[in-house]
Amino acid sequence: MSSNRRAFTLIEMLIAIALGLVLVYTAAAGLRVAAQTVTVANRLALENEIMRNGFEIALDEVDLWRAYDEPVDAMRQGQRSAGGIFCPFKSSAVGVSTTAPATSATIIIDIANIPGPTDSERGWNSDYVWPVADPRTWFRNNMAERSGTALHFGGYKRFSTVGPADATGRTHTWLANQLDRLVSAFGYYGMADYLPAGTIYDYAGGSFPVTGGGMCSLLANTGGLNFQNGDGGADFAQSLYRATKNTAFAVYPLTAATPINATSAAYTRWNVGQNANQDSTRTFQLVTSSHDPVLEIRPTTWPTMTVSTARTLAYNRFACVARVHWTSPLTGNTSELSFTCFGTSLRGARQQRRADSGWAVWHSADAGTGSPNPNDATLDNAN
Amino acid sequence: MITNRCAAPRRGTVLILVAGISALLASLAVSFLVRMRTDAEESDRSVRLAQAHLMLVASCNFIQERSRLGWDDPNPPAGTPTTHVECFGWVDIRDGVSGPRDQTQGPGDFAVPAVPDDTPTPMAVGTWADLRTPLATRPVSRQPMYVMRRPPFAVLPKATPNAISTTTDDLDFGKPLAKHCDPEPAVKPLPAADTPATWSDYAAGDKTPLPSGQVGAWFRVLRDGPATFVVTCGCGGTMGFRLRDWDAVSGTGAMTLEDKAMFGNDRDLFSQLEASEVRLWYRVEWSANVAAADYQCLQNEIGGDHWVQWPLNASAAPNNVRSQPHPTNMVGTIRWVQRLTNEPTYW
Numbered sequence: 001m002s003s004n005r006r007a008f009t010l011i012e013m014l015i016a017i018a019l020g021l022v023l024v025y026t027a028a029a030g031l032r033v034a035a036q037t038v039t040v041a042n043r044l045a046l047e048n049e050i051m052r053n054g055f056e057i058a059l060d061e062v063d064l065w066r067a068y069d070e071p072v073d074a075m076r077q078g079q080r081s082a083g084g085i086f087c088p089f090k091s092s093a094v095g096v097s098t099t100a101p102a103t104s105a106t107i108i109i110d111i112a113n114i115p116g117p118t119d120s121e122r123g124w125n126s127d128y129v130w131p132v133a134d135p136r137t138w139f140r141n142n143m144a145e146r147s148g149t150a151l152h153f154g155g156y157k158r159f160s161t162v163g164p165a166d167a168t169g170r171t172h173t174w175l176a177n178q179l180d181r182l183v184s185a186f187g188y189y190g191m192a193d194y195l196p197a198g199t200i201y202d203y204a205g206g207s208f209p210v211t212g213g214g215m216c217s218l219l220a221n222t223g224g225l226n227f228q229n230g231d232g233g234a235d236f237a238q239s240l241y242r243a244t245k246n247t248a249f250a251v252y253p254l255t256a257a258t259p260i261n262a263t264s265a266a267y268t269r270w271n272v273g274q275n276a277n278q279d280s281t282r283t284f285q286l287v288t289s290s291h292d293p294v295l296e297i298r299p300t301t302w303p304t305m306t307v308s309t310a311r312t313l314a315y316n317r318f319a320c321v322a323r324v325h326w327t328s329p330l331t332g333n334t335s336e337l338s339f340t341c342f343g344t345s346l347r348g349a350r351q352q353r354r355a356d357s358g359w360a361v362w363h364s365a366d367a368g369t370g371s372p373n374p375n376d377a378t379l380d381n382a383n
Numbered sequence: 384m385i386t387n388r389c390a391a392p393r394r395g396t397v398l399i400l401v402a403g404i405s406a407l408l409a410s411l412a413v414s415f416l417v418r419m420r421t422d423a424e425e426s427d428r429s430v431r432l433a434q435a436h437l438m439l440v441a442s443c444n445f446i447q448e449r450s451r452l453g454w455d456d457p458n459p460p461a462g463t464p465t466t467h468v469e470c471f472g473w474v475d476i477r478d479g480v481s482g483p484r485d486q487t488q489g490p491g492d493f494a495v496p497a498v499p500d501d502t503p504t505p506m507a508v509g510t511w512a513d514l515r516t517p518l519a520t521r522p523v524s525r526q527p528m529y530v531m532r533r534p535p536f537a538v539l540p541k542a543t544p545n546a547i548s549t550t551t552d553d554l555d556f557g558k559p560l561a562k563h564c565d566p567e568p569a570v571k572p573l574p575a576a577d578t579p580a581t582w583s584d585y586a587a588g589d590k591t592p593l594p595s596g597q598v599g600a601w602f603r604v605l606r607d608g609p610a611t612f613v614v615t616c617g618c619g620g621t622m623g624f625r626l627r628d629w630d631a632v633s634g635t636g637a638m639t640l641e642d643k644a645m646f647g648n649d650r651d652l653f654s655q656l657e658a659s660e661v662r663l664w665y666r667v668e669w670s671a672n673v674a675a676a677d678y679q680c681l682q683n684e685i686g687g688d689h690w691v692q693w694p695l696n697a698s699a700a701p702n703n704v705r706s707q708p709h710p711t712n713m714v715g716t717i718r719w720v721q722r723l724t725n726e727p728t729y730w
Binding site: 027030031034035037038041042045048049052055056059062063064129130131132133134137193196197198199341342343344345346347348349351352359360361362363364 | 404407408411414415418419421422425426428429432433436439440443472474475476477478479518607609610613663665666668670671672673716718719720721722723724725727728729
């Protein structure tokens with residue numbers, strides 16, 4: 001007796017198998033795409049997380065300057081020696097400045113033995129606020145005074161000169177001493193960081209005496225120093241804008257891609273803007289940008305990341321550029337987040353640091369209003 | 384029946400397959416969404432950190448502007464001075480004495496710091512700037528910086544036309560009269576005349592938060608010296624209040640009932656908001672020194688006599704005489720900024 005159940009025909013089997021394969025393939029492809037999507041999402045999430053961490057590290061670096069001086073690591077405090085930008089103010093011997101400062105920058109500022117508020121005051125006093133009410137801090141005569149002019153509108157030597165004396169037989173050395181001591185200790189960036197806006201970076205006399213009017217300062221582009229760039233002619237009183245027009249000064253991180261001697265480079269003037277070219281710009285970036293790898297020990301599938309900051313002064317503006325740079329090991333794609341940020345200044349960074357090591361604790365005791373906690377001595381007021 | 388016997392297991396298999404694949408896809412979708420949400424939550428801290436940093440700029444602007452500026456009240460209450468309150472710096476530029484002081488204060492007198500505080504009334508005296516108050520009890524100036532519908536003293540960000548009449552019969556023909564104030568107050572509708580009501584509207588603003596606003600950033604400023612300030616920059620939900628302020632019954636900084644009502648009178652909620660905030664502490668110093676003394680508008684540099692000075696807008700003048708690019712500002716500068724690595728005693 002034959003059964004009522006009949007088998008599939010070969011055609012039916014072939015069609016069923018083909019359709020089944022299509023279905024299986026479609027399902028497998030869908031799963032594969034879904035899995036890849038999850039993988040990509042995880043990778044992007046990882047990159048985003050690393051980027052976020054890098055962003056936060058960069059923001060901290062903007063405020064803490066650890067690429068330039070690490071308070072808790074004595075091996076990374078290379079700029080605390082004399083002439084370095086983190087050298088402490090100490091009660092070391094210092095002479096009255098009446099001549100050009102040493103280009104080797106070996107003078108440490110003496111703040112403990114500063115005389116009273118007289119014109120012969122020398123050195124830097126961190127407690128002095130440079131009020132505009134003090135006539136030593138401003139000059140309202142003819143800013144265009146040049147060598148050999150008739151001085152119809154007053155003479156700069158009455159304001160600041162280390163000699164020869166003006167018509168009254170006096171020298172006016174206060175501003176000259178401020179400039180001299182600061183530039184000797186810190187170099188150009190540090191000097192400009194400490195001095196208030198509107199400071200005139202000139203004084204007459206010294207090794208470059210002038211007759212009649214005219215600025216012939218110790219900071220001019222003579223005598224081995226290189227602060228004034230000569231723009232517009234350098235024989236009249238200038239402030240920071242003209243000295244940094246098309247030129248820049250910088251601080252130099254310990255971890256630059258191309259490290260240089262920070263102490264000697266503190267007196268280097270860099271061409272930027274219209275005076276620069278591709279090579280000089282790249283060199284400037286390499287020596288002024290820190291290069292700090294993050295997560296050096298990590299799975300090989302994780303992106304590599306570096307965080308860098310560059311602190312420069314150009315066109316009368318202090319700029320801090322932070323960069324977060326990461327590269328995917330899978331795709332090879334590189335990405336960078338760069339931004340400028342306003343944060344701790346050089347002087348603020350020096351005040352953050354204890355003179356010996358570690359971070360300085362600040363509790364507002366200096367306000368003299370009975371704070372129960374003392375403030376630590378810092379690089380700015382160490383004895 | 385035989386056919387049914389064969390079809391039933393097939394339908395079950397398909398169901399199992401479809402259910403399995405669906406569950407797989409659903410789990411992938413859920414894990415993807417969870418990952419995205421986690422990323423968003425983790426990004427929130429970065430956003431708050433960035434906004435807190437931005438508050439450093441805002442606080443420095445605040446310190447600069449409050450060093451010298453004051454505002455006129457066209458309809459002052461009886462007995463109050465009508466003179467424009469213009470100050471002379473945190474350290475008075477006239478004699479170096481701690482300020483700010485207005486024109487009427489004699490040298491060496493710090494009796495009345497003429498600084499408006501953060502109340503809507505611009506002429507109010509700001510006790511937070513009074514150095515005579517011991518630091519432990521000295522008030523701070525708290526500035527919530529969430530996006531308001533219309534901030535106090537808001538002006539319209541546009542130029543106000545003051546057209547010169549070209550009608551010859553007009554009495555004002557050809558006269559460049561500034562009949563409309565510039566900038567215009569952002570009071571809607573624009574006031575037809577200065578009245579106490581329109582002034583108060585202008586001064587108070589509409590502080591209703593915009594729904595599209597981000598989590599509120601804020602800053603607090605404590606004056607701890609003649610020209611030095613402790614600045615706290617934050618981003619979170621507390622609007623710059625502290626739990627200490629919540630618990631204080633009275634005295635400096637104590638939150639009012641209206642303040643607490645903004646947080647639903649829920650101390651636990653406020654405590655959670657405070658715990659999840661980003662806070663950064665800074666010290667800054669203000670200086671009366673302003674723009675650089677460089678000039679760009681004197682004939683000197685192109686060889687002429689040094690006393691020849693061109694107008695400030697002489698960019699198009701012959702011989703490349705350029706205009707002064709750095710006009711002096713009226714509010715001083717910030718000399719240095721220091722991020723504090725510890726929470727200070729007072730802030």
